[in-house]
Amino acid sequence: MPDMKTAISVFDPALCELMYKWFCPKGGVVLDPFAGGSVRGIIAHKLGYTYVGVELRQEQVDANREQGKDILPGNEPTWFCGDSNWVLNDLDGEFDFIFSCPPYVNLEVYSNDPVDLSNMPYDDFLSVYRSIISKSIDKLKDGHLAVFVVGDVRDDEGNYYDFISDTKKAFIDSGAKLYNEAILLDPIGTAMIRANNTFSSKKLVKVHQNILCFKKMGTMPKTLK
Helix, strand or coil: CCCCCCCCEEEHHHHHHHHHHHHHHCCCCECCCCCCHHHHHHHHHHHHCEEEEECCCHHHHHHHHHHHHHHHHCCCCCCEEHHHHHHHHHCCCEEEEEECCCCCCCCCCCCCCCCCHCCCHHHHHHHHHHHHHHHHHHHEEEEEEEEEEECCCCCCCECCCCCCHHHHHHHHHCCCCEEEEEEEEECCEEEEEEEHHHHHHHHCCCCCEEEEEEEECCCCHHHHC
C-alpha cells in the first residue's frame, strides 16, 4: 500500500467524460488553468474536444506531454508551462468550457517555487487564486460553463478554511453564477486508516469532493441546452 502522506492524487477519468459530455458543446475548446496532470487533457482529445492547459512545473508539463504522445500520438493536448496568473494574460482566443481541479491549498505541496499556490499562506493563496479565476472567466464565452472540482482543507489548528465558499465567491465576483453542484464520493477504503489520526480529536474523516459548475453571464447557447 502506498504511503498515504506522500501519495499524489490522480484525477478521475470517468468524471472527465461526464463533465465534457454534459457541459461542453461538441468539439468545444477547453481551458484548464490548473493542469497538474494529464488525465483531463487526454480524455478531452480522446472525445474530440480541444484542450489547453496551463501548469507551473516544467517536469509535470514534460510528463503530461510524454503521456499525451504515448496515448494519443498526433492528437496531443496543448500544455503551456508557466504561472496561470501570467500566462492567461497573453492567451489568445475564447473557450467553450473551463474544467479544472485547483490545488487544495497546502494539502499537497507540489514544489518549493514561491509562486506555487501550495506554498502560500491562505490569504496570499486566495488572492492569486481569485485572480486566476477572474482571468479564466474573461476567456470563457458568454453563457458557457465552468467546472471546478474542489475539496475543503483544514488549517494548522484543525479548522476548515471554507475553501468551497471562497471558490464560489471568486466565481460570482468574476461574473459567473453557481449553476450546478454535485458531490464526488471518494474511495472509502482508506478512510478507516485516516480516522485513526483524526477522530481522536473529534474531526470527521472527509470522503467527498465538491463539483461546482458555474455559468458565465449571458445567454446559454442551444448546444448546451
